Amino acid sequence: MEASWQYTGAEPVKIKKFLQSLGMGHRLFNDIKKGEGEFLVDHRPVRPTTKILPNQPLTIRVKPEPADPTVAVSHDPLQVVYEDDNWLVIDKPAGVTSIPGPGVANGTILNRVTGYLIDQQSPDQRPHLITRLDRDTGGLLLVAKHRVASSMISQQVQQHQMVKEYTALVSGHFTADHGTIDQPIDRVAGQVRRVVADDGQQALTEYWVEDQGDDWARVRVRLHTGRTHQIRVHFAAIGYPLLGDALYGGDTSRVDHQLLHASHLAFLDPFSRRQLSFTSPLPAVFNEIMV
Secondary structure, three states: OEEEEEOOOOOOEEHHHHHHHHOOOHHHHHHHHHHHEEEEEOOEEEOOOOEEOOOOEEEEEEOOOOOOOOOOOOOOOOOEEEEOOOEEEEEEOOOOOOOOEOOEOOOOHHHHHHHHHHHOOOOOOOOEEOOOOOOOOEEEEEEEOOHHHHHHOHHHHHOOOOEEEEEEEEEOOOOOOEEEEEOOEEEOOOOOOEEEOOOOEOOEEEEEEEEEOOOEEEEEEEEOOOOOOHHHHHHHHOOOOEOOOHHHOOOOOOOOOOOEEEEEEEEEOOOOOOEEEEEOOOOHHHHHHOO
8 A cells, every 4th residue: 555645844844743744643653663664755765753855755655454354245235425546435225234243244334345345356455434324324434445544534533523414304393493412422331322411421413404394304413523323312312303213212103213314424535635525315215204
């Protein structure tokens, strides 16, 4: 794996500081430093402590990760929205699990991406799911094709700089078109459920009401934190559970899974330095209920 950038600053800068400004995590830098790759300035190998001069190119070469023997290869269908050398954006259908886990060893998005890369003659690439969705939530997922991409996007993930918006159908009727839910979320011991709790982790959800019927509302939701089940927990806590969400008290008379869809994803590509933005249309079941 090889990636290059042009340094456009006005003053000399150390390689580590420059790569950190692009988003690289400490672990990958240290792995390269310890022999898992090399740094090149003006196409010549250099020490990790080298300073880059203005307008000089920096290249990193990194050994590929070995395949994960615990991840089975699946050739089940995969809807690819976008692909380049570093990223895959996948539109996941509701009902498919993101990663293998207890009772689900194959057929997940990670299994399917692994098979897809092999089919694309990229067996030396080990995918990393950067975003994940609950099994019954559909929509956009970001996958890093290799360890360098996973490391370069890590700061945006940790600092919640990625734009992740969802569309949800909830029970009830709103009187305001915009709101925020700022309530901490905690685990329930021995259960998959989460609850709003004073001693939980800070969680912030912002929403806009885009349409309403007699007993439902369609809301656009932006996550400012990334807690498990955050949208489902927050809307249930304020009295608007998602339609179909049996776990959090939603109405299941018309649909058997929560009506939540990851409809928009945007991030700064640390390789091209361009903003990439994607949208996914709502599944048919949403429109059937909003008639």
